[in-house]
Amino acid sequence: MSASPLVHIDGISKRFGDAVALEHLSLDIAQGEFVTFLGPSGCGKSTTLRILGGFERPDTGRVILDGEDVTMQPPEKRHVNMVFQDYALFPHMTVRQNISFALELKGMDKTGIARRLDEIMSFLELDAYGDRYPGQLSGGQRQRVALARALAPDPALLLLDEPLGALDAKLRGQVQRELKSIQRQTHKTFFFVTHDQEEALTMSDRIVVMNHGRVEQDGTPEELYFHPASRFVAEFIGETNLLSGKMRGVEGEAVVMEWFGQTLRGHAPSGVPAEGAPITASVRLEKLGFHSSRPDLPNAVQGRVINRTFLGSRMAVDLLVEQTDGAKLRAFVDAETGQAIGDDLVWAAWDSDSMAVLRD
Template structure:
């Protein structure tokens, strides 16, 4: 099966604002129909990348290729790209019908073609009954759909979304996340989404690009980033985790053998730049990957300790366990509340598999 050509290529793009470097040699490709999320803290370069793709900023170096055309120097209206802004940027004095039609009129479409496209897009997004309303008469979720309809109506190759859900309350935000993902799937458009919300990124994305200080820290599926983070920054930024530092003793297949306070542990080795024997490394273990046992388990890795803290979280409980013979090292685990309530002050065993402990680079 042939792999489709990238619809977007970002080639060695850098961007400086005076002496401040916002992006450093960014190289990325996006495939047709992908839902890709840029995730990272404020100031990491994700919104700058979006603005460069949209034509609102010019890169200091590098190229932007869209549908095999170099658009680096082209303004926004000359690119087959549309953008949904954080505040949706709907015209308050225009009805839904007028807001959606506006961009089509700018493209020079005739009235008959505009009506046909308007009917198609409002039916697709279930907005038919709202076309004569003004933005102030719509809910937050409805305004979101109108902004999407306006952006999708000209049939762009790429849709850019700059934190478009940040103004919604938590309940509505969850609903719109699912709706947005469904729209992307049904339209088969390439969506490039920007957020600093890790849960939002994990929920919606086919692929996540984690950025920090203008550079890509890791590029992969939500599962890859969560369970096999490339480095400490990614491990800490996406979810909660435990960190274990140990000395490399060797390699067994795709696992590294570590010594940790006299105990032998095995962890999933990074895909590149294998550390050498004797090198100190850090590994990440997600809280839900640790299991509690009254007897020594048959897992590849085990530790014994005492519970020193419990936090009730509703359907689950966070347990803090101080590991024996490790100079006070503590591991944290998520367990079902019923299991957590039964764990007492006696010594207990923790178990986890080698594949559930990711040895980090850097």
């Protein structure tokens, strides 16, 4: 990756009437990154994509692309291309004609178009479909044609607006792997928008979680999943246990909290709360382990298994924690391990790095 960012978003804001779509968003995207904007409808992710593409202009702020201020430039003047959710292929044109059209718009001559067309169709394994029309292709094939058309002019930045939303679950997984592979092979910078957390975790180098026009958290998939900074991120990405208690202090690098009279230790990705403050911590289901006697771990609670749900290769186990007025914890364990846990009291335990103290 280059030292200077390919994309520099500098304090952009956007309102639609009284609704705030973006509020002072600043962000850098490096050359060759696969960055995903993730969040619910109305969080500002699609507005950001449209501003990058030149389809919307921000009320304030600037967009710098490869060192050039493109804030006021129209889409055709930017070195950017876009893949839409519905692919936007021309139904009366063949695959070759759809891809060629994108090159004609860039002013390429016939010789250059023919050469680039052969390159991109071979790269994306579309040679056998060149004379077919979009209506004669499967959903996955149409998606690949749309991607070929967007990549053919060799853009600096590729924008992808929920391009897998129209695919069924099985095909979506296959296309996710293909899309990530293509991004790695081309070293292109991808800006991907989705509301699907699994899709974001699977494909991204980096995820920006948006909420009400602001960035909730920006980091790698692993950072956001195991070290969420806020309750919104913890609940939006995956399934987690939320423990509400009081801040009791700091021991070394660990944050100490009280939970139903028990002392638990975790870490605080978004900063250490004030002593005595009410706090909430997140523990992912995969991080809990079960033991017949108290283990040598910073966090351990005792309880009884009240439910087991078989999920194939793993099992969800629900534990009613003793002396907590009905508090429950849920864990994902190996299916055989889940079956072996008896009905007697057991210990559920986790280490301090697995428990993230959240900001509200």
